[in-house]
Amino acid sequence: MRLLIARCRVDYAGRLAAVLPEAVRLILIKADGSVCVHADDRAYKPLNWMNPPCTLREEAGPAGERILRVDSPRGEGLTITVSEVLHDSSHDLGVEPGSTKDGVEAELQRLLAEQPEVLGAGLRLIRREHPTAIGPVDLLLRDAVGVVAVEVKRHAGIDGVEQLTRYLELLNRDPILAPVRGVLAAQQVRPQARTLAGERGIACIVVDYAALRDADEPGDRLF
Amino acid sequence: MRLLIARCRVDYAGRLAAVLPEAVRLILIKADGSVCVHADDRAYKPLNWMNPPCTLREEAGPAGERILRVDSPRGEGLTITVSEVLHDSSHDLGVEPGSTKDGVEAELQRLLAEQPEVLGAGLRLIRREHPTAIGPVDLLLRDAVGVVAVEVKRHAGIDGVEQLTRYLELLNRDPILAPVRGVLAAQQVRPQARTLAGERGIACIVVDYAALRDADEPGDRLF
DNA sequence: CCGTAAATGTCGTCG
DNA sequence: CGACGACGTTTACGG
Incomplete structure (x- = not known):
């Protein structure tokens, strides 16, 4: 260098x-x-x-x-x-060993998969990364009423609403699944996204990452 | 530093x-x-x-x-x-005078505003950055048939189509303007964006930045 | 200061 | 190799 x-x-x-x-x-x-x-x-x-x-x-x-x-x-x-x-x-810097990163979005999805009731009473996991023709749906849940498609984001903007909308359109063409409701789960939901989601009947849920993690591994909070 | x-x-x-x-x-x-x-x-x-x-x-x-x-x-x-x-x-670096950049989206928008016929024969400029409640429409044009809303991008992806779709929805609620057609003008249009635009009746036009600039200042090509 | 859109975005991943 | 989506995106701009 x-x-x-x-x-x-x-x-x-x-x-x-x-x-x-x-x-x-x-x-x-x-x-x-x-x-x-x-x-x-x-x-x-x-x-x-x-x-x-x-x-x-x-x-x-x-x-x-x-x-x-x-x-x-x-x-x-x-x-x-x-x-x-x-x-x-x-200067000779030698080799870079590389970093290890602990991602948040993947972790958020994992935690919500384990605690789906956070997104609504009675909800249970069908599967994570449910594959569709236009890409995987983050979480597919169900309750007594029917099926729920969940898009997980750290920061939900308009694009997150659009993405979920496309999934819902597709899923609702399947007579076995339909009607499928939509939930946008994020640590932060931008106002514009909240408005657009509201117009389209999509629920926005703000999730608390720290609380989810504590619930997952209660011992962590002692350190 | x-x-x-x-x-x-x-x-x-x-x-x-x-x-x-x-x-x-x-x-x-x-x-x-x-x-x-x-x-x-x-x-x-x-x-x-x-x-x-x-x-x-x-x-x-x-x-x-x-x-x-x-x-x-x-x-x-x-x-x-x-x-x-x-x-x-x-080291003391002193003040940074800052850079001047040429060829960004704003420049593309300016050139298209001056040469709207590139986007379709007979098209004329109504205004740039036409303000709406959900943000400015890059270009608003008109021809004998009616009004055209243009979204300008360097690289057009799905989000560009979504953005233009929102503008069109809003503009078409205005009985004075409606019906408003949509045009996505970009140096590069991603396949996914082209498909989605096609489904929604939005035209995609690939624009040549160099050609636009030459037409704007013909002397430049001599150097 | 918040929200939104652009970027020479860059970077990984998957078809 | 190209398309696509995430990023500790960062950065600039407007209300």
Whole structure:
């Protein structure tokens, strides 16, 4: 990994065209050839970048300035014109062991599958990830009245309502299942989603992740 | 901006839980307090990060190791346990002038507003960003037959069709405008979106950004 | 400050 | 390899 702090101008041409006027920035050149240009704010997003695979060439400009030219086989090009180098160092980082992540949405679905009564009294699980032609329904439940299709989301927006609506349309064409009711279960439901769901007779249920997890493994709260 | 190359372990607890086992990584501490941890690959995405606003504290661990503790008011926490520092430097980058981008959706909308006939013979512009209760319609056009609502996207997916469908439902409730036809104009239309649009009588038009720009400023192609 | 839509989104997964 | 959906999406913009 090479770290460059330099006064530079940056030109990107590819999926769009972007220009960064001259200023001091961090230029990060990674072992896989990828390059990104960072300002002194916004942790996550670089000002400009080039994803691997790409090739890096270093040239001398007409006025003696250094030009870094990064090209990708996709026809994208990033040109960094360096007028002043304030820092330049290289480092060997070795292998990255990778991270282990404990996802929330999958966990939420698992917990709701084990505690379906949270979504309504008398509800029992038929199956998780019920397959349909247009994709799997997160949870399929039933009670004395009939079948319920559940869409599980961490943050439910309009797209979640639309998704569930498409599933319900399809499921309700099956005379054995119909009528199927819809439930949108999420940690947070956006107002627009709540309104649209209301118009379509879909219930919105806000679920408490911590409470579900505590109910699943009561011992955890002791630590 | 502070650059740290260090052997470290990273723990994130917040919207999910993630652990990075000990390895050598780049730790980037920016002027706005944000922190991100990068491996030697993947230009764009940090292994772990904390967005502003957040606060950074530096502590000494039980075995004398340095611990960077980053906390956000949203209840997220990032803990970096440093066992060995290989590089440590700070740099003043000054102000970032910001970038100018060309070729984003707004640009596409502007060009289509100036050349509506691209979307259909005889079409003329009524207005851009036509306001409705559920948000602005990108373009409202008319021809001899009636009114056309246009949703402009760079890449049109199902959500674009849904968005336009909502607008059409609303516009068609207005007896003065109705009947309003729908057009989805995009540089790329996903198959699923094309199918759904077809079912709903919405036309999909693939637009050529370069051609639109050339027609807008013919001189450009000479350079 | 909240809500909404765009993004050079990026990243995994599955057909 | 392409389509599709999730993401600790992040980021910008408007009420």
